[in-house]
Amino acid sequence: MTTNDLVDETYAALSANKVRSGLTILGIVIGIASVIALTAIGQGAQNTISNSINSLGSNLLEVMPGAARTFGFGASGGRGSAKSLTPSDEIAIAGVSNVSLVSGEYAARYQIAVAGANTNTTVDGVNGSYATIRNITMAQGSFLNDVESQSLQKVAVIGSTVATDLWGPNATSTNLVGDKIRINNLLFTVIGLMSTKGGSGFGSQDNEVFIPLGTALQYFAGEGNQYLSTIDIQAASQQSMTQVQNDVTALLLSRHGISDPTKADFSILNQQDLVSAASSVTSTFTTLLAAVAGISLIVGGIGIMNMMLTNVTERMREIGLRKAIGATRADINTQFLAEAVALTFIGGTIGVALGWGASYLVTATGVVTAQVTSQSVLLAFGVSAAIGIVFGWYPARRAAALNPIDALRYE
Amino acid sequence: MIELSDITKTYGEGQEAYTALKGISFTIREGEFVSIMGPSGSGKSTLMHIIGCLDTPSSGTYVLEDRDVSTMTDDELAEVRKDKIGFVFQAFNLLPRTTVLRNVMLPLVYANVPEEERERRARAALVSAGLSEDHFSHLSNQLSGGQIQRVAIARALVNDPALILADEPTGNLDSKTSLVVLGTLQKLNRAHGRTIVLITHEPDIAEHADRLIRLRDGRVVADEKNPTPRDATQETKLYDGTDESVTNKLS
Structure with missing residues (x-):
């Protein structure tokens, strides 16, 4: 089976039930788009904060007086109040x-x-x-x-x-x-x-x-x-x-x-410390957003698995026939895996475009300048392909392991 | 070409064990047209699965074209099926919503035949199976039963297999259409020298073959030459002119 054949077969299989394929893809689209948009917003917030810290000056250190204290257990005047x-x-x-x-x-x-x-x-x-x-x-x-x-x-x-x-x-x-x-x-x-x-x-x-x-x-x-x-x-x-x-x-x-x-009796504020503290806060925040979006991606992946399992059952006799005419386990496995990966890949592509669009919209509202990074796009593609493989694995294995006699007889 | 010696097949174990084949031995030579017949429960489906390399026997040896296939693994069997055996099923098993040509080309996909050669071979197989050219690009669900089964026969032929294994090929067809399909098989055997094994429970279908093997309770009860095989082409002609509408459907 050549790559070309695999593409042909995958296209034929997915277009045979367009509504079902479309809805399954939609699950992945939503997952990927939210990952892209939310990390873009997080990244944008991070940039905004570091920019405003950097606008204070470059390579800036600030020496401030310590707290003014009277001797013994007297009241503290608060940091910066001492005349030192x-x-x-x-x-x-x-x-x-x-x-x-x-x-x-x-x-x-x-x-x-x-x-x-x-x-x-x-x-x-x-x-x-x-x-x-x-x-x-x-x-x-x-x-x-x-x-x-x-x-x-x-x-x-x-x-x-x-x-x-x-x-x-x-x-x-x-x-x-x-x-x-x-x-x-x-x-x-x-x-x-x-x-x-x-x-x-x-x-x-x-x-x-x-x-x-x-x-x-x-x-x-x-x-x-x-x-x-x-x-x-x-x-x-x-x-x-x-x-x-x-x-x-x-x-x-x-x-x-x-x-x-x-x-x-003084303290020194290092601008670099401020930048790294702020960016560690925002990157934690970004990670949190991405994790929430990641959950919807997993739900999308389960949708893929569900569709592929239904597919295997519906196409039982086709699988039996393919095996009877000489398809090996690997052939069947590859074919079903390719269908799952194609679904997630299409979903990933549309999702990246949609997430990008959403980031533009957020930027247009002026709240935060959302920034889509090339890493997040690559990550989204990688994750969507991985989801196809992970959630397509079990259905594909099931299809490949079918006994041709039983599969041909399946009503 | 096919040598079965003392083939047995047992399902299950212990008390539950059920022996479907109890020592089957026969030889089929190249170019033969053999019918294997028997009532349901006689073990003919099990035998068909073993001959078709879809299953392996519990004991005994099966040599197909000088290779012992009785102890092969699943993937080795898939290789043998791909190169040596063409299946025709009772339920046709064409891919739905797929063109006739694509259906026939399917085995060539797995056999790694170059793309440009596939269509040429598929067309040749369809012509041998007696399907007229204007149906080649129809979808499989737009065809009549007889046409569908001839597409299936073309699909069985396309890989140039050593053996065509037809499992109740007329089971879902009316008498007239059955004759057309049998005629196609007879022509492939007589004119092209194809080895054909036809599995059926109907004696009048089986009698189109040159040799009859009868099974009962997992044993061969009769293995004899058929001195007067029925000629499907002649029988079809008897229908001709009596029912025009049927004739038109078949063309």
Whole structure:
């Protein structure tokens, strides 16, 4: 029996009962389509999350103060509340190898006002390098520079949300550079408007006002309170991030005179850790979705087995005849297995197309950008062929094992 | 060509055991037309299965064309059936909703005959079986009983087997159509030298063969030459002209 004959026979057998074949295929179509669509959605969610984490900056490390504690059993002020990071720590960190950029931050919430409108938002004192570290792009004007920081100039760069809050919904399309705003009743000049970045986790940079770090420490932190709320570090490369994190930890421990690392008065947030944590969550989620879809695929496979068993019974005399005219067990086995695999393969092809279409629809709704990966398509084909073999095996074996005499006599 | 010596066949074991064949021995030479007849329960179906290599005997030897087939495995038997034996069944057993040509070509599929040769051989077999050319591409369920059985005969012929084994080939046909089918078998034997074994329980069907083997209770009770075989072609002519409608159906 040649491959060509096998294809002919399979086509003839499946087209002999189109409705039954069609319904059986439908079971596989639904299974495969849901696997494709759900993994695409899962993959899309994963990409969305890692993209938004990466938009925070590249190779980013954040040093944050530890919890403020009073001696003994006093109340903890919560992580980040301690005043342990100083501008001189920032300068020292800049000397660590593979650190390409450093920016200290002094952040606090203040009332921002212009004539006729006001808002309350985070005012963040930063260095000029902050723009590079945090991937900030400008819509108007330019970002802060270190000269402004050293000369304590009262200039500000504002996020798009702040702009619309202060000047109305069309503010971003008008020129805001040179306008004056009041921060905590001090007059600042707007020198730049940042491009809209979109939400990135809990905080949005769109709803922030940036001023020079020196200015912030001078006018808002006040005398004897020269502490930073965060130090942002950009490592030279992704590979060097762990080394930078270790070196900075060691440096700060020695600078703060702490010998036991578990009692550190600061903590370092590694962007890479964040990405891998988030993607491990989403990939678990994707696996879960795929598993649920996989169940429907198994149900489809049982449909195949059911149809093939019915086929074997209905075509008992045909099997008897084929055996009488010289078909071997292997011939019969191959023929029935080929029918089952053909059903799942057709189902798999339609299912992949349908799943792809469903992913496009989901993307079109804008909730998540679903992404169909070539692995999931290959996997779907592999799984559908495997289902054909697994669920076609038993019926095919039954057909092959039939005694030709009994099969010919079957009524 | 066929040598059966002391063939027995027992079904079941112990108390339940039932012996269908109790020592059958005979020889069939190439080119013979033999009828095996007997009432139901005589063991003729069991014997047909053994001669047709669908089953193996419990004891005794069966030599088909110098090969001992009595101890072969299932797949070896399938090989022998493919090359040596053409079956004609009472129930026809054509594939439904399949064309005449495809039905006849089916054995060639398993025999690995090249595709371009299959149709040529199938057409030749159909012509030998006496089916007219305009029916070749009809579906099997569009044919009359006589035509169907001639397609089945063509299918038995197409592999050029050593032996054609016809199991009650006229059992589902009326008398007139039966004669046409018997005529076809006689012609294949006389004109083409085919070896034919016809299994039947009807004496007037069996009498078309040149030799009659009678079975009763699993034994051969008679094995004799038929000095005056009936001629199906002559008998068909007696019908001709008396019932035109039947004649038309047969053509």
